[in-house]
Amino acid sequence: MSEESTAEGDHRRASIITALREGVRRVDDLARTCGVSTMTIRRDLQVLEQRNEIRRVRGGAVPVDAWTFDHRLGRSTAAKDVIAAKLLSLVPEKGGIGFDGSTTVHSLARCLKEQPVHDLTAVTTGFETFHELSRTPGCRAYTTGGTADLHTGSLVGPLAQVTLQQFALHTCFLSATYLDESIGSTEFTADEAAVKRALTAVSQRTVLAVDSSKLGRRAVAKCLSLEEIDILVTDLSPEDERLEPYRGLVELM
Incomplete structure (x- = not known):
């Protein structure tokens, strides 16, 4: 090897x-x-x-500039399509949901038009995701204020976190820079990690969506422990041996 x-x-x-x-x-x-x-x-x-x-x-x-939104959107597209299809089944017809600013979760927002929703409220920390959600029939879209993270384009900082505190969400959909079986999800910046924790704090259920290339790796800023993640969605079959370190700790999908 x-x-x-x-x-x-x-x-x-x-x-x-x-x-x-x-x-x-x-x-x-x-x-x-x-x-x-x-x-x-x-x-x-x-x-x-x-x-x-x-x-x-x-x-x-x-x-x-490979980590700009447009470049990241073009990476691992097949995996993101598989993940988005799985995530669609977790979106309620009505109620409140949260989206981070990741390209993986943006793929879900783009596909949401394919699934009927009624009186759905969605809040996001991503400009591009907000634009997709605002064009989705039956969905009332909100975006947080805040400062744009130069690495991710997501809105971060105290204003973003305060905005999120105004919501009580059923499910939040997040991705991560990497996911490690020992310390959980990690991000390139502490600000990005903080705003994702803020989304989790106002949500009854946390869904983490990552493609398989992100498994078993770490970035610099800790975000969520495995105990804080309810469902892990990947492009792999739940029976895939690469998911063995996470089996029994989170629901696999």
């Missing part, structure tokens, strides 16, 4: 992305941060550049 396909390599490259977003740029500094050789870092940067997740510059690398 090649190094690039190992869990160790995946975790290290996730750490590199996190470090780049925190301002670490030079190969030497990345090597010290990750505790590996500069040769290993250069190999990892080559892999990340091929994935269009970073741009290499002299002496190091910088994060590219």
Whole structure:
């Protein structure tokens, strides 16, 4: 098995992305941060550049605009379609629901027009998701105020959290940067994690939707423990062995 396909390599490259977003740029500094050789870092940067997740510059690398909403929307589209189809069955015909600003949950909002809803209220932290929801018959859409997270485009900060406190929701639909069986879901920024926790706090049920490439990996900011997640929805069959670490801890779908 090649190094690039190992869990160790995946975790290290996730750490590199996190470090780049925190301002670490030079190969030497990345090597010290990750505790590996500069040769290993250069190999990892080559892999990340091929994935269009970073741009290499002299002496190091910088994060590219690959994490803008439009770019993320075009990643893992088949997996997102599978997930959105599963999520549709969890949307009530009426009542209150919450959406984060992720592209995975945006796929659900886009598909919501295919399912009849009546007197449904939806609040979201994402501009693009709000636009989809506002065009959905039978759905009254709200978006929070707040500051746009430069990494995700989601609305975050105290104003977003205060707005969410005005709602009492049946279900919130969230995604995550990564999901680890030990510490739960994680995000690239603490602000993003905080607003997702705020959505969970006003919801009776929390649904986390992540594609299988995000499993077993960690970003820098802790968000939700597995105990706080009611249903985990992925592009995998619930019987898939890759979901074994989560079996019995959350409902799998």
